[in-house]
Amino acid sequence: MSQLFGILYRIRHFFMFLFLQIACFYLISKNSVYWDVTFFNTTNTAVAKSLKISQNVRKFMNLGKVNDQLAAENKKLREELSKSHELVALKEIGYKPDSMMAGRFNFLVAKVISSTENLTDNYITLDKGTKDGIKPGMGVICPQGIVGQVMSCNENFSRVSSILHSNFQVSSEILGKKLRKEEVTALGIGKWGGTNPRIMELTTVDRFKPVSKGDSVVTSMQNSIFPPKIMIGRISKISASPSEAFFDINVRLSTDFSSLVYVYVVNNKLIDKQSQVEAKPVN
Template sequence: MLQLVDFVVRNRFFLVFVLLEVLSVWLIVRSNTYWGATYFNTSNYYVAKTLAFSNSAREYTKLDEINSDLANENARLHALVTALNQKKPVDAPAGYIPDSVFASRFTYTVAKVVDNETNKTNNVLTIDKGTAHGIKPGMGVISATGVVGKVRFCSENYSVITSILHSQFMVSSKLVRSKEIGYAKWQGKDPNLVDMIDVSKYTKIFKGDSAVTSDQNSVFPPGIMVGRVETVTVNPNQTFYNIVLRLATDFRNLSYVYVVQNQQLGEQENLKLRTVETR
């Protein structure tokens, strides 16, 4: 308190000057229409700027919550689109009516990426969902833009995903325009590019064509983007194209993913196992 009094005493002339200045400005604004209007407009401008900055700061602090809400909404939309596509496939013959349970067999769980690798030969990533959230090894993982990988290991609250940027990972893919089916496989070099193998050179391939997941896999829903055709070459001594795809998923900026559960996967795998045993 004594320090405050001492400060006022030492600066009394300056404080009186400031008070008189404020009083003078107030009197001018009150008695002069022009300066009153100018003051009103100026104060409104700065108040609006301050409020805008405050709102921006408040929105920035809520970005994680907003992103989480968007990811949940995307998961719901993914499930809806997949079910609609399966209920009425574009290339289905006349009279084909798929079972409703089959059409809605895929469900999605949103997860956040907590660790990610892109510069190794065999890359993996870690998500913040595990067995406590219904995640199991073998489930597919996608992003908002395309294929990511497959669940490899799970703990109660975390899962390790084998990325598509892994030398031992392949996903059955189909070229949209030519309808040709092959396998997308990473060669361990550029994290933006993968090869598409086993595509016959006797079919016309278009540069820029989309490669999506095919119907011939039980892990991913059909029609999920894998990438776009970057280059197409052919060796006269080979029967297959050398196709390079630019990945749809940007692994360096991956934040949220969707774990895909095929609720009929166990039934499909059991049938395959029985087929192998009876051969």
């Protein structure tokens, strides 16, 4: 304690100088209108900047909560959009589905905790597992498009085989002005080529179909794990030789795997019943 008092005694002149400086500024501001206004404006500016910094810090701290809320809201919108696509697509062929068929897909929000994109077979790890209702075989999408399929999971985590995998295939449909005008459907199989993480190959598309560069490629109605009309990407290249029956098509993927944060795990509530029917032997 005596050492502390000794230090304060040795710097007593500094405290005296500081006190006199504050007193001088006070007297100047009170006896001069110009300095009073200047001091007032300077103080207000400093306070305003401090409040702005404090507000920005609070916003940054709340970003995680805001993102969680947005992901939950998007989940609800996804379910409504999926149901709408089912109804519209089936009405076009004159079939009226029941409510169970139209609303068979629901979604679970999950967060990506690790992923790869430069391997031959790429995987993604999610922070949700069986206790959250996730099962192997479920599809996975994100706000930009399709992501992959759940391969395995435990109580707390799930491993997803992304579309950047040598064994992944997805039934796809091309949407374009010429196709709509001629009322033609163009279906194909999407498969990653194994090199560019932004390009997928689209095969088995009839080369007499009126498809064009820039047309959208989405999931088709012939998917059991993905809802219809989920974005896959856009056609970036089309070619075909006269001797071939199908186009060679490159699709630029809409999903950027380097920036995945939130995904939606797709649950087809009728998948078990569909599998039972498909597994029955044909007499």
